Structure formats: C-alpha cells, structure tokens
Amino acid sequence: MKSKFTGALIGSAVGDALGAPVEGYSMKKVSSVYGEDWKMISGRYTDDTEMMIGVAESLIENKGFNGEDMAKRFIENYDPKRGYGPGSKEALRRLSEGESWKEASKKLFGGKGSYGNGAAMRIAPVGIFYYDDVDRLRETAYKSSHITHSNELGKEGAALQAFSIALAMQERVEKEGMLLELKEFVENEVYKEKIRKIEMFFEKEAEVDKKEVISELGSGEEAFNSVPTAIYSFIRSNSFKDAVVYAVSLGGDTDTIAAMTGAISGAYYGEEAIPKEWVERLEGGKKGKRYIRWLGEELYHIKLQLMQRDRW
Numbered sequence: 001m002k003s004k005f006t007g008a009l010i011g012s013a014v015g016d017a018l019g020a021p022v023e024g025y026s027m028k029k030v031s032s033v034y035g036e037d038w039k040m041i042s043g044r045y046t047d048d049t050e051m052m053i054g055v056a057e058s059l060i061e062n063k064g065f066n067g068e069d070m071a072k073r074f075i076e077n078y079d080p081k082r083g084y085g086p087g088s089k090e091a092l093r094r095l096s097e098g099e100s101w102k103e104a105s106k107k108l109f110g111g112k113g114s115y116g117n118g119a120a121m122r123i124a125p126v127g128i129f130y131y132d133d134v135d136r137l138r139e140t141a142y143k144s145s146h147i148t149h150s151n152e153l154g155k156e157g158a159a160l161q162a163f164s165i166a167l168a169m170q171e172r173v174e175k176e177g178m179l180l181e182l183k184e185f186v187e188n189e190v191y192k193e194k195i196r197k198i199e200m201f202f203e204k205e206a207e208v209d210k211k212e213v214i215s216e217l218g219s220g221e222e223a224f225n226s227v228p229t230a231i232y233s234f235i236r237s238n239s240f241k242d243a244v245v246y247a248v249s250l251g252g253d254t255d256t257i258a259a260m261t262g263a264i265s266g267a268y269y270g271e272e273a274i275p276k277e278w279v280e281r282l283e284g285g286k287k288g289k290r291y292i293r294w295l296g297e298e299l300y301h302i303k304l305q306l307m308q309r310d311r312w
Ligand code: AR6
Pocket: 046, 047, 048, 083, 084, 085, 086, 087, 088, 109, 112, 113, 114, 115, 116, 117, 118, 119, 121, 151, 221, 222, 253, 255, 256
C-alpha cells in the first residue's frame, strides 16, 4: 500500500516531466521528438506537480482539508516559470491579494469559473488519502478544486480523476470493471457520455485509431477533454510505461494528460513499476523527487494513524 501512495505521486510527477517538453505538439511532432526510446528529456516538472505538492503538504499539515491553508501553499510554492494556465494564475493573484478561497475563483471567465484541467492535474494526494471513503473523496475533490476552479465541469473532472486513483489503489475491480464504477460515481452528463465512449472503444475488436481517441475523448486543457483521455490511457495499457507513453503520444496537453495517467498508473502498479531511468532523471532539489516520495510516505502514515483511531 505504501508503494501505491508514493507511486501515485511520483507517477504523476514523472508523467508531467515526460510530457512537458512536447506540450501543445501534434501527434506527429511528439513522435519525431521521442522516437522509439522515450528517454526523459529534462526531468523538470511543471505547474501540475508544483500544485500537487501544495495539495499534499496541506493535507499532511491539517490531516485533512483546510481551504485557507491549501490556498496559502499554492501561493508559497508558485513559480511563474512552471507554466500555469491563465485562469489559475489569476485565481492565485486574487488569493495573494487577500481574497477568500471561497470567492477568488468564482470571478474567472466572466463569472463562469474555470473548467480547465488544473484542478484534476493536482488531485492525486486526495485520491490516495481518501481511497476508502468515497464521500470524503468527492467532497475534498470539489473543495480543493474550488480554490482555483469553480466551474462544475472543472470540479467534476477532478473528482473523477481522484476516484479513478482510488479504484486503482484498491484493485477492487478489474481494470475494465472500473468504467462501470466510474459511470455510477460521476454526476455530470458530459463525463457520463465520455465514459460511454470509452466503453465503446473497448467493444471494438481492433485497436482504436489515435485520431479517433483525440476527436472523441479530447487532448485539450479542458477537464472534460483530458481526464477521460487519461483514464483511457491507463485502462488500455498493461504497464506504467505503456500507459504514460500512450498519453504523451497523443499530443496536445501532454504534460497534464500524462501526469493524470501517471497518477492512476502509479497507484495501480506501485512505485517499483515506474521506469528507474525516468525517476532518476526527474528533478531533485528542495521539492524534487525525494520530497515528493516523502509526501506520499507521510500521507500513508497519517492515513494509517487515522484508520487505527477510527477502529477504536
Ligand atoms: N470558458 C472558456 N474557456 C475556459 C473556461 C471557461 N469557463 N475554463 C477554462 N477554459 P485555466 P488551468 C479554458 O486557465 O486549468 C497548464 O499548462 C481556457 O482556454 O483555468 O490551471 C497546465 O499544464 C483556459 O486557458 O488553467 C495545464 O495543461 C484553459 O481552459 C493547464 O495549463 C485552462 O484553464 C491547466 O490549466
């Protein structure tokens, strides 16, 4: 179980770092960069991992969700060179000027709030910490999303991603059986429809063309055009490496789709299944790979403590 906790977080960071150098590229351009060997190019992670670290730090410090504290972590960790989306940037600016975490995100996109994948890309700590408690998982996914993403579609994408990680943790269902659970879990029709499309892909005898995956599931920065793609990348593959390579190979929002695929896959296969040469290449430093692994271990230990306490 510990290896699933650390695997989800390291897996997310590794996916992010592998996808980052080709973000926004077409399928063809990605393949011209990576060729057959898929060596990690720089190992530097982006906003996806930086924000995931903030989510984990805050869950650890508060042994659960605390909106004000999580917003503070996001601001403290913020490095503009990591490539934040414009909506998240604006939300963080408002938060840093003292707006409350309940209000800041509501003003974005003309009052509609963001449905970008920025809340889903950082959700792995919530998925592992609440893997056995679906109500808490949903509630915490929504609340942690709300700090920057108030649009229902942004929050639902994060909840769906968190629940996918939780199912992977438990290996409760065969990978294909996951889709049934996900369809029941998800409340929004846009996502239900995407999951039906994934089911249709698996009903086909032949391998689905990548172009069809991109046009039906999406490869963009919107949560509904990327979370289902990450789930599909995981389910169709038989190893951590296959899943993440597939996610990046589709092009588009490669760092984020691969981060989400890496989180689910790391939770399912465990940290040992992540290629060593990718982990070695992942950036070090103060909040580098060793720190990310430590965050996973801490979440695991706190989870154990809380479970033991509940038993009494
Ligand atoms: N109406 C129209 N477009 C929208 C809306 C909306 N309500 N909400 C989101 N978009 P953003 P993020 C589109 O800016 O979610 C980084 O590169 C809009 O085009 O809130 O944190 C990461 O690696 C907007 O710019 O930021 C991820 O790939 C985009 O969705 C990504 O950015 C992203 O939403 C995460 O972005």
